[in-house]
Amino acid sequence: MTDRRIGAFICGCGGNISDYVDIEKVRDEVEKEPGVVVARTAMFTCSDATQREIIDIIREQELDGIVVASCSPKLHLNTFRAMARRAGLNQYVYNQVNIREQCSWTHTHDMEHATDKAIRLIRAGIARTLMGHPLEMIRVKTIPRVLIIGAGISGLQAARLLSTMGIEVHLVESAPEVGGQVASWGPLFPSGRSGKELVQTLTSMIEKDDRIHIHTSSQVVEKTGNVGEFDISIQSSDGKRTSIKAGAIIVATGFQRYKPPQGEFGYGLPGVLTLDEFRDVLDNSDSGSIRYNGRDIKNISYIYCVGSRQGSNDEGSHSYCSRYCCTAAVHTALLAGEKQNPLHQYHLFRDMRTYGKQELLYEEALQKGSLFLKFPDEEPPSVKASNGHLEVALKDQLTGGEEINIGSDLVVLVTGMEARPNRELIDVLKLPVGKDGFFNEIHCKLRPVETVMDGILIAGSAQGPKNVHESTISSMAAVAKSAGLLMKGYVDLEPFVAVVDPDLCEWCDDCSNACPYDAIGKIEKGGKAIAQVTTAICKGCGTCVPACEKLAINVEGYTHKQITNMIDALAKEVV
Amino acid sequence: MTTVNTVFIESIDPRFDAAACMNCGVCTALCPLEIIPLPRMLFREVMLGLEDKIIENEDTIYSCLLCKMCEANCPAGVPIAENIRLLRNYINSALYGLGR
Numbered sequence: 263m264t265d266r267r268i269g270a271f272i273c274g275c276g277g278n279i280s281d282y283v284d285i286e287k288v289r290d291e292v293e294k295e296p297g298v299v300v301a302r303t304a305m306f307t308c309s310d311a312t313q314r315e316i317i318d319i320i321r322e323q324e325l326d327g328i329v330v331a332s333c334s335p336k337l338h339l340n341t342f343r344a345m346a347r348r349a350g351l352n353q354y355v356y357n358q359v360n361i362r363e364q365c366s367w368t369h370t371h372d373m374e375h376a377t378d379k380a381i382r383l384i385r386a387g388i389a390r391t392l393m394g395h396p397l398e399m400i401r402v403k404t405i406p407r408v409l410i411i412g413a414g415i416s417g418l419q420a421a422r423l424l425s426t427m428g429i430e431v432h433l434v435e436s437a438p439e440v441g442g443q444v445a446s447w448g449p450l451f452p453s454g455r456s457g458k459e460l461v462q463t464l465t466s467m468i469e470k471d472d473r474i475h476i477h478t479s480s481q482v483v484e485k486t487g488n489v490g491e492f493d494i495s496i497q498s499s500d501g502k503r504t505s506i507k508a509g510a511i512i513v514a515t516g517f518q519r520y521k522p523p524q525g526e527f528g529y530g531l532p533g534v535l536t537l538d539e540f541r542d543v544l545d546n547s548d549s550g551s552i553r554y555n556g557r558d559i560k561n562i563s564y565i566y567c568v569g570s571r572q573g574s575n576d577e578g579s580h581s582y583c584s585r586y587c588c589t590a591a592v593h594t595a596l597l598a599g600e601k602q603n604p605l606h607q608y609h610l611f612r613d614m615r616t617y618g619k620q621e622l623l624y625e626e627a628l629q630k631g632s633l634f635l636k637f638p639d640e641e642p643p644s645v646k647a648s649n650g651h652l653e654v655a656l657k658d659q660l661t662g663g664e665e666i667n668i669g670s671d672l673v674v675l676v677t678g679m680e681a682r683p684n685r686e687l688i689d690v691l692k693l694p695v696g697k698d699g700f701f702n703e704i705h706c707k708l709r710p711v712e713t714v715m716d717g718i719l720i721a722g723s724a725q726g727p728k729n730v731h732e733s734t735i736s737s738m739a740a741v742a743k744s745a746g747l748l749m750k751g752y753v754d755l756e757p758f759v760a761v762v763d764p765d766l767c768e769w770c771d772d773c774s775n776a777c778p779y780d781a782i783g784k785i786e787k788g789g790k791a792i793a794q795v796t797t798a799i800c801k802g803c804g805t806c807v808p809a810c811e812k813l814a815i816n817v818e819g820y821t822h823k824q825i826t827n828m829i830d831a832l833a834k835e836v837v
Numbered sequence: 838m839t840t841v842n843t844v845f846i847e848s849i850d851p852r853f854d855a856a857a858c859m860n861c862g863v864c865t866a867l868c869p870l871e872i873i874p875l876p877r878m879l880f881r882e883v884m885l886g887l888e889d890k891i892i893e894n895e896d897t898i899y900s901c902l903l904c905k906m907c908e909a910n911c912p913a914g915v916p917i918a919e920n921i922r923l924l925r926n927y928i929n930s931a932l933y934g935l936g937r
Contacts, residue, residue: 561843606843629856633884655838658885660860661878666885667840 266297266392269325270384271316273307273332275362280305282366284377288331291381295388295831299323307332313345320349327391331359331384352396354757354819359387382832389831393824397757402798404490404748406430409508411482411687414442415457415730416722416737417514418464423741425473429748432506433468434477434496440465442516444730448545451593451623457730477504485511485690488798489717490753510717510744513701514737515687517679517723520569520580526675527565528645533652533672536568537591540674544598552602554672559605562598563654563670564591565643566611570678582698584678586729589620591676592627599630607632608668610643610656636660645673679727691718692779700726711740714801715779716755719743758802758819760795766814767792773806773815782806842886850923855880857913864907864917872897876907876917883924891924892932898924 270292274280285303293301300323304312307330320328328351330342335358343353361380369376406429410417413435421431433440440461447457468474477496483503484495494506519538522529529536532555535543543554552559570584588611595607609632616624628634636659637643643656654668681699688695693713694702701720704712711719721740722733747753760773760782769791774782781799784791793815804817816822855876864876874894882890891898901921908917929935 561841604847606841606846608841625857628859631856633881635885658881661881661885662874664882664887664890665838666887667838669841669843 264297264392266327267299267323267325268295268297268327268329268388268391269316269319269323270295270298270301270329270331270388271307272301272303272361272380272384273330274303274305275333275366276306279332279362279366279380282370282373282376283361283380284373285380287377288380288384292384292388295385297327297392298388299325308338308341313341316345317349320346320351325351327355327357327394329357329359329384329387329391331361331380331387333362334360334364352398354397355391355394357387357391357394359384382834385831385834386828389827390824393821393827394819397818399754400757400759400797402488402490402753402755404509404750404752405507406748406751407432407506407508408510408512408744408748409434409482409492409494409506410512410514412436412442412514412516412722412724413440413476413478414514414516414722414733415444415461415464416516416724416733417442417512418461418468419734420512420514420721420737420741421474422464422467422471423738424745425468425471427741427745427749429473429745431474432477432508433474434480434482436479436481438479440468440476440478443519448541449597450730451589452619460730480504482687482690488796489747489755490798492717509748510719511691512719512721512737512740512744513687513691513693513724514721514740515682515684515724517700517727518682520584520677520680522568522675522677527568527643528647528652528673529675531645531647531652531673533647533670534645534675535672536675536677537564537587537594538677540672541594543672544594544601547601549601552598552605557671559602559671561606561608561668561670562595562672562674563608563610563652563668564595564674564676565645565654566591566609566614566676568675568677569680571612580678580680580698582727583615584727585615585732586727587676587678588615589623589729591674592616592620592623592632594674595627595632596623596630599627599632604631608654608670609634610637610654611635612637612639634660635666679723682724691715693718693720698726700724711736711743716753716798716801717744717747755798756802757797758817759797759800760802760804760806760815760817762793762795763814763816764788764792766812767810768812768814769793770811772809772811776805776809778803778805839887839889842888844886845888846884846886849883849927853883853920853923855884855915855917855920858915859913861912863910863912867906867910869904869906870900870902872900876901876921879924880915880917880920883920891928895928895932898928 272285272288289301289303346353346356365380408431410433413433421433424431444457445461449456479499480496483497487493490509492508497503524530528534569580572580637656645654652670652673658664658666696702701724703710719740721737779799781796782793785794802817806815903918905918
């Protein structure tokens with residue numbers, strides 16, 4: 263028998279659980295479990311009153327472990343950890359069992375079996391607590407310095423803002439100049455200021471700033487260390503290496519423009535241009551007339567979604583929406599209309615996505631005579647040359663499927679964004695990349711600038727297609743996240759990391775090879791080589807655990823002992 | 838297959854104004870005579886310069902009561918009845934040589 267003193271608390275969740283699970287019966291059953299000295303039910307365990315009651319019980323009964331069976335730990339893990347701390351317990355002797363999402367909500371039709379399942383789940387939770395022990399968070403010191411990779415509009419904005427918060431910045435840019443793609447752009451919506459002007463404003467601020475160090479024509483070639491204290495090597499184009507210590511890294515490497523292959527919507531024929539190429543034509547045309555190859559332009563057809571929203575979801579295909587192109591094309595059409603009047607402009611689209619304030623641009627374009635024609639997804643328009651002119655044929659859904667032929671002087675392919683080929687950087691940073699080639703965030707809505715690598719953040723269109731506005735907003739988020747990490751001077755990490763049993767380990771490097779984060783190395787200890795885990799890098803994923811034949815590696819909180827004890831408890835009376 | 842005719846577009850009275858139309862279809866739904874394809878699709882055909890389509894729809898254009906049910910309810914403020922009058926004007930002169 264055990265001398266542990268565990269309390270089990272079963273929540274009714276105001277009927278969410280108790281309507282489908284007989285929680286009184288559950289209590290009667292789990293009370294008999296080894297180590298359990300008290301079992302209670304409550305209507306709302308998370309309420310202040312119930313938490314106070316539990317704290318009293320913990321003190322009176324001198325509990326050394328608690329299990330709350332309630333909702334998902336995503337919702338209340340931290341609530342009950344804080345409760346355990348207030349009762350004077352180590353927060354890691356608390357375990358939460360999910361009997362709402364994973365039991366009552368899924369088995370609303372069958373109370374008897376739902377109750378039985380809840381009992382087993384809680385038994386497993388108790389079994390895990392029995393074999394567990396108090397843990398301490400891992401405290402890591404942080405250096406108040408950030409490395410930003412990419413000095414486009416996102417990187418520049420991030421550098422400026424970090425500096426205003428007193429954090430030193432190293433800005434690494436592979437090109438010889440800072441500014442990125444936006445530096446070459448003309449007027450932008452809604453301010454009407456040119457991309458060049460925006461970049462100049464930011465650059466002049468940054469160049470005057472002592473806290474910001476700019477490294478142009480440079481690449482990141484090596485990264486070691488962990489959150490709070492990364493060691494980074496950068497190499498300039500003349501081969502010179504510089505090493506930088508930084509607490510966090512912001513990756514703002516941007517996008518590249520989609521370049522259509524020859525023949526896609528007639529690309530390669532004279533007069534078929536991408537949107538960027540057309541912007542250059544516009545910028546180089548005098549006011550009063552748009553000329554291309556010595557000819558006056560009177561009719562322009564725009565074809566949308568080129569290189570975006572392609573059907574297949576395969577590796578390397580562009581199934582995503584590039585977000586900025588609809589607005590960019592409509593804005594370009596308005597600028598073209600200002601250059602020359604009359605000008606016939608036809609927009610061949612699948613779906614218009616001029617969202618938010620950009621809707622005003624669409625309305626203005628409509629009223630100034632741009633015509634919008636919707637083609638079916640499965641029947642894209644075709645472009646061919648005849649008698650020195652371009653003919654664009656499409657089926658217009660808005661006139662009930664009329665087949666229409668548009669004679670055009672120019673065909674503008676509204677091309678999207680694609681991920682930059684960053685193979686080397688991805689290898690150095692070990693960052694996960696999505697199917698679309700862009701860097702992966704942890705959660706697109708809840709944690710949009712954080713990556714699975716602690717201390718490495720992503721900003722701007724390196725994460726996915728964005729316009730300038732959205733890019734700078736995301737870089738501000740990355741600034742807030744990195745400053746929040748560094749300004750306190752330390753970070754506390756969850757202690758659920760791999761630990762090596764030095765007696766069992768006989769260094770074979772299987773665990774080190776299995777580790778996706780490079781967290782395991784070799785050290786000499788007690789006269790033999792054994793594996794050593796760098797706890798600040800370890801994510802507790804457990805990939806190394808089954809790789810070890812000697813069972814010498816355990817993940818804290820999920821040790822072999824705990825897992826086997828949980829399985830025995832789950833399968834009790836069955837096996 | 839019909840071809841966009843920019844000469845025809847420019848020959849229409851400049852007062853013809855359907856640019857703000859966003860193809861919502863309120864006009865079609867409210868028409869007491871349930872005239873098809875008035876006016877949403879017809880105006881589109883004008884703006885695209887599909888002259889044949891306009892001639893083909895001569896009867897529909899003349900069937901309109903000019904009751905302005907559609908115009909009063911158009912969310913984009915398109916002067917629908919006025920546009921119909923301008924199209925009648927065009928047909929009168931182009932097909933029948935009237936009013937030259």
